[in-house]
Amino acid sequence: MRFPAAVVAGMLLLTGTGTSHAVVRIANDRGGSIGRYIERYEKLRAARQSVIIDGLCASACTIVLAAMASDDICVTPRARLGFHAAWDFGRNxxxxxxxxxTRMLYSMYPAPVQQWLDRRGGLTPRTVFLQGRQLHGMYRGCDLERRPPATR
Known part of the structure; x- marks a missing residue:
């Protein structure tokens, strides 16, 4: 799950503003390689796509909060974000x-997410979930009637 600082810096410098042209739905994503998610979200942002979080978005999937503008993210009542410390495999x-x-990952998240994590002890090996009213206080709800139901 290691990623070079230059990749993170490059991702954070992306601008991708304007009207969204497509919608990607995240529904059951348990995460994976941080580098792969950074690359995926860079492409979404560059293509000016929007993201609907409509279920589990855990681990590296949560990088979407750092890579995409908050205006390009909406959450449904089923949205559930899972956060934990970054890990890697040792020589053994x-x-x-x-x-x-883990410090780099934490620094990527928007301030409200960092504050929420701080109140739960930060990013630790234990997964904590942001959902419901707390999540909806940070991100707008999805107006699914006005958006096409595209899937990832």
Missing amino acids: GRVFTDREA
Whole structure:
């Protein structure tokens, strides 16, 4: 789950403003390689796409909050974001928490998400979930009547 600082910096410098042309729905995404998600969201942002979070978005999937403008993200009542510390494999093949990658990941999130994480002890190996009223207080609800139901 390691990612180079230059990739993160490049992702954060993307501008991609304007009207959204397409919609991507996140419904059951358990995460994966941070680098792969950064690349995916860079492409979405560059294409000026919008994101509907309509279910689980966990681990590296949550980078969507850093990569996309908040105006380009909406959440449904089913949206559930899962956060935890970044991890990697050691030389012996065992999993360990990568503190540097965790700090970078944390720094990417918008301030309201960072504050919410802080109230729960930060990014730790234990997964914490942002959902319901707390999530809807940070991101707008989806108007699914006005948007086509595209899927990822």
